Amino acid sequence: MADTEAPAEFQIITTLRYDARLLELPGQGFPTAAWNRTPSPWYMLDYHRDRMLRAVEYFGFQSFDRLYRGEAGLRRFESLLQSEYDEKYAARRSKMWRVKVLLGHTGNTQFEFAPLSDAVQDVTPLNNLFPSCLPAPTGSDIPPSVSIDSSKPALTGSPWVIRLDVQIIKPDAFTHFKTTKRELYNDVRSRFNLTPAERTEVLVQNPDGEVMEGTITTPYFWRNQRWVTPPVSIHSHWGGNDGTTRRFALERGIAAEEVILASSITDGEFCWLSNGVRGFMPGFVRLA
Structure with a gap:
């Protein structure tokens, strides 16, 4: 918990990559892939979740902590992201996205999706x-x-x-x-x-x-x-x-x-x- 008074109006954020290619990663011989050794389009999602949990603990945003801690919480977090993508963005041309997750102090979670530019997609092996x-x-x-x-x-x-x-x-x-x-x-x-x-x-x-x-x-x-x-x-x-x-x-x-x-x-x-x-x-x- 923060030991000094923090401004009330801010959100904890993390920004990650959605990349459909990562679904095929487990069969391509990447021993360092960690979380992405299992099929998931979310780049290092476990690290993003962990980083948000550390901020949640410091600032006292406890509702997120209760929902998304542990392996079950990580799967719940992935499901939340995937549902947002499937509902609003899956039909679009781009298969690579910059995704910002914003968490408010009451536990409300927002998402901002932006397609990665063609240049970024082309130069990121x-x-x-x-x-x-x-x-x-x-x-x-x-x-x-x-x-x-x-x-x-x-x-x-x-x-x-x-x-x-x-x-x-x-x-x-x-x-x-x-x-x-x-x-x-x-x-x-x-x-x-x-x-x-x-x-x-x-x-x-x-x-x-x-x-x-x-x-x-x-x-x-x-x-x-x-x-x-x-x-x-x-x-x-x-x-x-x-x-x-x-x-x-x-x-x-x-x-x-x-x-x-x-x-x-x-x-x-x-x-x-x-x-x-x-x-x-x-x-x-x-x-x-």
């Missing part, structure tokens, strides 16, 4: 959703795509541009838990004149000059021959969001936690980004 590892940097030149040796599933994709915001964000519960109170992040994106369709991310930093996260992604940095991502504990001063794909990467040893100073980031540095809609994406830092 299944390997980018369930990687077994992330390719290390190979040089300073930007390649048209990024891949690894043929002994492991390849990750591909057009690189993102990664910027660094020099203004400071003070961590709090609303930077750690994902809610509709996203003015801080919206302001950052507005300063950089970004639209949702752009392949550009902005890293934000806390008052100690440590990278917290991106405005819509988890970043990964190559340090000491391994991929690392900033810590996000609610009990510390770091305060970034505990993302679903971040959890995926940490639990599978794809990345580790490490404090990243904003001053250590270099122009042209190769990084990875991830989120619960697009999976894992390559990117290059542009400081100018």
Whole structure:
């Protein structure tokens, strides 16, 4: 439960991917698929449910907790999402959707479906959703795509541009838990004149000059021959969001936690980004 008074008017949210291809995933040899080893079009749904439950416990939205905890609760959550999709969206052309789940303090649940653009559908191979590892940097030149040796599933994709915001964000519960109170992040994106369709991310930093996260992604940095991502504990001063794909990467040893100073980031540095809609994406830092 929150130990400080929280604003009354906000909703806990999570944003995930509906992808009809995932129904066929169990037979395609993805050992890292976790929840999606059983047929389901909902990308990492168990992690999204778990993240909402942690926020529910902190903010005291107990009705959701009672309904959706445990394996039976997860199936109930999936059924709720699937019913919404079947009733309103199944007949439409798009088979890939960005789905936002919004939970109010009284337990009321809302859904917002938006079809993923053709560009997003075309450039998101299944390997980018369930990687077994992330390719290390190979040089300073930007390649048209990024891949690894043929002994492991390849990750591909057009690189993102990664910027660094020099203004400071003070961590709090609303930077750690994902809610509709996203003015801080919206302001950052507005300063950089970004639209949702752009392949550009902005890293934000806390008052100690440590990278917290991106405005819509988890970043990964190559340090000491391994991929690392900033810590996000609610009990510390770091305060970034505990993302679903971040959890995926940490639990599978794809990345580790490490404090990243904003001053250590270099122009042209190769990084990875991830989120619960697009999976894992390559990117290059542009400081100018």
